[in-house]
Amino acid sequence: MTPARKLLLKKILAHSLLIAFVVIVLSPFAMVVTASFRKGNFAPSKILLQPQELSLEHWKYVLGIPYKEVINPTTGETRTIQAGSPPLVWLWNSIKVSGAATIGIILLSGTAAYAFSRIRFTFRRPLLTGLLILQMFPAVLMLVAYHTILDDVGQTVRSLGLNTHPGLILVYLGGISTNIWMIKGYFDTIPASMEESARIDGASHFQAFLRVLLPMSLPIFAVVFILSFIFFMTEYPIASVVLTNTDTYTLAVGAYSFLGEQEKLWGRFAALAVLSGVPITVIFLLCQKFVIGGLVSGGVKE
Amino acid sequence: MTFSRVLAALIALPALYFSFLLYETGNPWFALLLLIATSLGLFVYSSDSAYAYRYLFPGLLGFGLFVIFPLLYTVYISFTKYSSQHLLTIDRCVAALLDETFTSGAGTFSYKLYRQDDGRYILLLRDNKDPNRAFISSPFLLKHSLAAEKPLPLEPLLPGQQPPGKPLEFEQVMRERLFMSMRGCRALLPDQTLLSLESLQEFTAHERLWVFNKDGTLTSRKDGTVIRPDLKRGFFVNNKGDQVGPGFRTFTGWDNYLQILTDPRIQVPFLRIFIWNVAFAGLSVLGSFAVGLLLAVLLDWKELHFRKLYRLLLILPYAVPGILSILILKGMFNQEFGVVNSILRGIFGVAPEWETNPWGARAMILIVNIWLGYPYMMLVCTGMLQSIPHDIYEATAIEGATPSTDLFKITIPLILPAMVPLLIGSFAYAFNNFVVIYLLTGGGPTMVGAGIAGETDILVSYTFHLAFRDTGQNYGLASAIATVIFMIVATLAWINLRANRAHFKI
Numbered sequence: 042m043t044p045a046r047k048l049l050l051k052k053i054l055a056h057s058l059l060i061a062f063v064v065i066v067l068s069p070f071a072m073v074v075t076a077s078f079r080k081g082n083f084a085p086s087k088i089l090l091q092p093q094e095l096s097l098e099h100w101k102y103v104l105g106i107p108y109k110e111v112i113n114p115t116t117g118e119t120r121t122i123q124a125g126s127p128p129l130v131w132l133w134n135s136i137k138v139s140g141a142a143t144i145g146i147i148l149l150s151g152t153a154a155y156a157f158s159r160i161r162f163t164f165r166r167p168l169l170t171g172l173l174i175l176q177m178f179p180a181v182l183m184l185v186a187y188h189t190i191l192d193d194v195g196q197t198v199r200s201l202g203l204n205t206h207p208g209l210i211l212v213y214l215g216g217i218s219t220n221i222w223m224i225k226g227y228f229d230t231i232p233a234s235m236e237e238s239a240r241i242d243g244a245s246h247f248q249a250f251l252r253v254l255l256p257m258s259l260p261i262f263a264v265v266f267i268l269s270f271i272f273f274m275t276e277y278p279i280a281s282v283v284l285t286n287t288d289t290y291t292l293a294v295g296a297y298s299f300l301g302e303q304e305k306l307w308g309r310f311a312a313l314a315v316l317s318g319v320p321i322t323v324i325f326l327l328c329q330k331f332v333i334g335g336l337v338s339g340g341v342k343e
Numbered sequence: 344m345t346f347s348r349v350l351a352a353l354i355a356l357p358a359l360y361f362s363f364l365l366y367e368t369g370n371p372w373f374a375l376l377l378l379i380a381t382s383l384g385l386f387v388y389s390s391d392s393a394y395a396y397r398y399l400f401p402g403l404l405g406f407g408l409f410v411i412f413p414l415l416y417t418v419y420i421s422f423t424k425y426s427s428q429h430l431l432t433i434d435r436c437v438a439a440l441l442d443e444t445f446t447s448g449a450g451t452f453s454y455k456l457y458r459q460d461d462g463r464y465i466l467l468l469r470d471n472k473d474p475n476r477a478f479i480s481s482p483f484l485l486k487h488s489l490a491a492e493k494p495l496p497l498e499p500l501l502p503g504q505q506p507p508g509k510p511l512e513f514e515q516v517m518r519e520r521l522f523m524s525m526r527g528c529r530a531l532l533p534d535q536t537l538l539s540l541e542s543l544q545e546f547t548a549h550e551r552l553w554v555f556n557k558d559g560t561l562t563s564r565k566d567g568t569v570i571r572p573d574l575k576r577g578f579f580v581n582n583k584g585d586q587v588g589p590g591f592r593t594f595t596g597w598d599n600y601l602q603i604l605t606d607p608r609i610q611v612p613f614l615r616i617f618i619w620n621v622a623f624a625g626l627s628v629l630g631s632f633a634v635g636l637l638l639a640v641l642l643d644w645k646e647l648h649f650r651k652l653y654r655l656l657l658i659l660p661y662a663v664p665g666i667l668s669i670l671i672l673k674g675m676f677n678q679e680f681g682v683v684n685s686i687l688r689g690i691f692g693v694a695p696e697w698e699t700n701p702w703g704a705r706a707m708i709l710i711v712n713i714w715l716g717y718p719y720m721m722l723v724c725t726g727m728l729q730s731i732p733h734d735i736y737e738a739t740a741i742e743g744a745t746p747s748t749d750l751f752k753i754t755i756p757l758i759l760p761a762m763v764p765l766l767i768g769s770f771a772y773a774f775n776n777f778v779v780i781y782l783l784t785g786g787g788p789t790m791v792g793a794g795i796a797g798e799t800d801i802l803v804s805y806t807f808h809l810a811f812r813d814t815g816q817n818y819g820l821a822s823a824i825a826t827v828i829f830m831i832v833a834t835l836a837w838i839n840l841r842a843n844r845a846h847f848k849i
Contacts, residue, residue, distance in 0.1 A: 048646075055641050056648075062638065063656045065714075069671045070659065072682065084674035086682035145405075153402030162395035168403075174836040175410055179775035181803045182825040185420060185810045185818045186413035190373075197368045198361070215409025217402055246394070275664035277778055282811060293666045297782070300670060307674060314667045325662040326655070329722075 077311035084307045099308035103128045103316060126287045128313045131295035135317075138206050138280075138291055139273035142213035146269050147262060150217040154224035155250050159233060169222075176218035181278045187212050188282055209283045209291075213273055220265050227261035228254065267328050271321055292317050351385055369434045376412070380404060414829065421599055421823035427816035429577045429590035436591035437555065440579065443588075444537055444549035445565050452478075452538060452546040456485075456516060456525075457508035464521075466495060467506050468530065468538065468546055478532060479506045490527025494537060497530050513544065599823035609820070612796030612805070620801040623708065624773040628766055630713040635720025640750060642721075643728045654725075661718035669782045672711050676783075678703075701798035704784050708799055712779050716769070723765060727758040767839050775832070780804040802828050 072085035079087070080096035101108040105127030109119040156162070157169060180187075188203070191212070195202015202208055235257070236249040244252065255262075277293040284290055290298065296317075299310040358381035366374035384404070387396045396403075431439065452468040459465060463482035470476035478497035489495075500506065516522050522543070529539045530546065538546040553561040553570075560571040561579065570579045570587045577593040578586040603609050638657060642650050660668060675682045676697045684694040697707040731754065739749055780786060786797030786804050795808050806828065810821035 052647065055644065059638075059641060059653050059657075063653065066657060066659055069668065069675060070663065072675070073667075073671045084677055084680060084682075085671055086675070086680070086685070149402040149405050152398040156395045156398035160395040160398070165395075168399075170840065172406070173840060174833060175406075175414070177771055177832050177836040178410070178414065178829060179777065179803050179832075181775070181777040181807055182828055183410075183413040183417055184807065185822050185825070186416040189420065189818070190413060190416065193370050194365075194373060197365050197370060197373075212409055214405045215413075217406055218410075221402065250398075271664070275666045277666050278781070278807070293664075296667065297670065300674075305674075310670065314671065318663055318667045321664050322659070322662045326658075329658065329662065 073311045074315055076307055077315050079308060082306050082308045084305070085311065098122075099312040100316075102309050103312040105129055126290075128295055128309070128316075130288065131290045131292050131313075132317055134206065134289060135274050135292040138210055138213070139270050141206075142210045142273050143266055143269040145210065145214045146217055146220055147265060149214065150220035150224055150265070151255075151262065152250075153217070154221045154228055155254065157221065158225045158228035159236070159250075159254075160246075169225075172218035172221060176216075176222075180216070184278065184282050187279065191283060204284055204286050204289055206289065209280060212279055212283065213276070216269075220269065223265060224258070224261055227258055231257055263328070267324065271325060274317075274321060347389065351389065355381060355385060369432065376408075380408070417822045417829075418826050420818055421826045422594060422596060423592050423819050424577045424590075424595045424598070425592045425819040425822075429592050429819075431589060431591050433572060433591040433593070436579070436589055437561070440553050440561060440588045441551060441555060443552040445552045446547055446549055450548055452548070453544055454540070454546055456511045456521065457506045458511060459508040465506050465508055466497075466528075466530065467500065467510075468497065471545070475502050477502075478530075480530065485521055485524050488524050488527065489529075492528075494529035494531040497532055499533060595819070599820050600827075602820060603823060603827065608792075608794045612790055612793035612800075613824075615790070615793075616796060616800050616802055616805050619705070619799070620774060623705075623712075623801060624770050624776075626709055627712040627716060627773045627776075628769045630709060631716035631769075632720045632762075632766065634713060634717040635722075636724045636755070638717070638721045639724035639728055640754060642725065654721075658718040658722060660715055661722070665715060666778060666782065668715065669711065669779060672714070673783050676707050676711075698784070699788050701788055704788060704799045708779065708783055711783060712773070712776070715779070716773075719769075723762070724758065727761055728754070731757050764839075771832070771835060771839070774801070774835075775803050775828075776801070777803045777807065781807065802831075 068088065069085060071088045075087050075090055076083060076085045077099050078095055078097070079090055080094050080098070098108055098110065102122065102124050105124050107121050107123035110122050111117060111119050157165060191201070191203045191208045195205070195208070199205075200207055201211065231254065236253045239249045239253045240246070274291075275293050276291075277297065280291045281294050281297070284294055287295075287298070292313075296310055296313050299306040299313070358377060362374040362377045362381075365371075365377060384400060387393045387400045451471045453471055455467045455469075457465040457467060459482050461482070462484075464485050465482050466480040468478045477500040479500045480495040480497055483489075483495060511519075511521070516525070525540055527540065529537060531537055532548075537549040537551070539549060540546050550564055552564060554564060555561055556569075560569050562569050568581050570581045572578075572591070573580045574593050575595075576586075577590045577595075579588050581587055603613060641647070642654055642657075644650075676684075678684055678694065678697045678699070681697070683697070688694050695706070696703045698704060735753060736749060739753065744752070780799060780801050781804050784797065784799045786800035786808060788798050790796045790798050790800075795812070796805055797808075800808070802824070806821050806824045809817050809824065
């Protein structure tokens with residue numbers, strides 16, 4: 042075998058392996074798109090549809106548009122179906138909760154990271170180590186406590202209790218330690234000399250932070266914003282315990298509610314999954330360079 | 344200076360008010376917490392010596408309130424009896440008992456509604472035995488059911504006096520469906536006797552069943568029974584030791600921990616779950632690392648076409664929200680109707696039991712988790728491959744090395760040291776990956792003779808089931824297991840930190 046043929050063979054082998062992987066990866070996504078346009082409720086199983094199987098009923102349901110469904114094929118009797126609390130509300134709930142929680146997280150972790158990176162104070166090292174160890178505790182294990190605390194607080198302040206968005210946002214605000222480490226890692230790479238010269242010119246600590254360091258650190262804040270926002274948009278366990286009323290559901294809780302034990306409404310789930318998954322995926326892909334960079338270089342320093 | 348004082352007062356006042364509210368409603372610990380947080384905050388922002396903490400305070404406060412406090416609270420719950428049968432605090436349990444009533448001999452009352460000009464109504468009640476004894480309410484709205492509302496307070500009506508408004512006949516009340524809203528309506532006489540509408544036309548008098556005594560016991564008005572709280576059992580008991588009313592939360596010491604150690608229904612599954620948990624995390628990390636590295640090496644081959652397109656498509660599982668892809672894959676792995684089995688049946692004539700067979704379920708979980716996890720490894724490995732100088736491979740090519748020799752003898756040894764912390768981090772993440780297990784199998788299939796434990800449960804999902812999906816909702820036991828997991832995870836984290844001290848630049 043000549044070297045040229047050997048190379049060609051290797052290339053064909055590599056391509057076929059990669060194509061096999063791409064097929065495995067893409068087919069679930071293609072099937073879910075198909076399932077959202079398919080009449081009736083079928084689990085994702087086909088990529089192409091017959092024309093007579095096409096239907097927009099699931100999309101109409103998800104978007105809150107009323108549509109007619111034949112309930113008796115012999116008489117042609119129909120009924121009008123419209124979502125009681127349209128899944129679009131869930132998407133909006135998720136955006137509200139994630140937006141508020143993310144902004145809160147950025148404010149809390151940005152200021153804390155500044156102190157850890159720039160100021161030397163007594164408990165700096167133990168606090169940093171403590172944050173690192175405590176962040177490894179899964180929030181799922183504290184669900185009992187979150188549930189009880191929100192229940193008790195809700196007895197006094199109704200709007201912070203169970204089944205409220207502010208209550209859920211408050212619980213989410215606890216997840217700052219990873220972000221503190223990430224932002225601190227970025228601050229550490231920026232020389233302090235700029236701020237020091239600003240201090241010499243008469244700026245206060247806070248002014249130096251706000252006017253000098255923050256504008257230079259926008260990339261890491263973008264990373265933290267995107268990562269946190271996407272994480273909260275799709276967070277399931279905490280939201281499922283805190284939110285029990287369909288009106289207050291977030292996206293993840295609502296999407297899962299379509300696939301209950303008794304009835305699996307795959308079509309509606311698929312439509313909601315495509316509607317919400319596509320924008321999140323596109324945002325993630327657009328930002329993946331920064332995101333991956335942040336993930337690798339953030340807390341962990343080579 | 345005055346400005347900052349005004350600001351401090353503006354922060355302190357609502358905080359004080361809320362602490363008072365919390366204290367009043369029976370949450371002294373939350374009230375204390377709020378007071379401490381507020382005082383600390385005021386100190387930090389007014390004292391020069393705590394300058395660094397001005398930046399740290401909001402973050403640490405959030406971390407303290409929503410991570411450390413719930414953690415300590417979990418440990419506290421693990422020492423209590425707290426489940427669906429012991430749901431209320433003792434104060435709320437007493438309040439529930441004091442709300443209980445019984446039908447007393449105070450008689451029955453017929454009622455009449457008077458419609459006011461503004462559309463509201465006044466209720467008139469007349470004692471059936473003594474028609475001169477009559478009471479009226481203040482005007483109220485009658486749109487929703489009154490059953491869940493507070494009792495309507497009544498005032499005595501002087502003999503000969505008529506209530507304002509237009510009286511409604513009973514037929515009219517029925518016709519206008521006002522009766523529907525009136526059903527279950529309660530009213531309170533000036534002497535605190537409680538009346539409620541239980542038949543069509545009559546209110547019946549009720550009395551509160553229990554009287555609260557100073558020593559914490561309750562006495563029945565009906566038959567004089569005395570019940571007292573049994574703090575060990577978490578119930579009110581009478582003299583014979585029978586339980587009365589709902590249970591309350593109570594401190595039980597090490598009981599929940601002893602149950603983990605001694606109760607075979609907890610102890611046996613706990614060990615099996617732990618072993619599967621370690622295997623699940625380890626195999627997930629190794630599998631996704633192997634796949635990710637293979638793809639990264641392939642895509643690092645400069646002469647290959649479409650590398651960018653492949654890379655973009657192959658990171659999709661990482662970009663699509665996990666919860667959505669997990670549920671989609673779950674549908675595809677359905678063992679009767681799923682597409683995976685229909686393909687396998689068509690090509691190989693086999694249909695693995697992904698749901699009912701423990702090994703099938705475990706295999707499915709690993710496949711899905713590797714599918715979800717390899718893109719991260721691929722991206723990280725791609726980054727690390729850039730740092731290996733290319734002339735090494737040129738040198739080995741001259742020596743006649745095969746690609747697999749390159750991979751195992753050069754690439755892996757070179758990137759492994761840098762990968763170790765990331766692999767340990769991924770292991771810790773997978774160890775507690777609740778979402779994958781919960782959404783894919785819910786822990787199932789059921790482990791025989793092990794209570795609610797499932798064959799694919801990991802520690803966190805098992806704990807979650809104990810707390811929220813079990814019929815008993817045993818929060819106390821769940822918290823005890825959570826505390827044990829905290830210990831395990833803390834040890835792992837500490838070892839990790841020790842081993843990688845160099846990587847965490849403090």
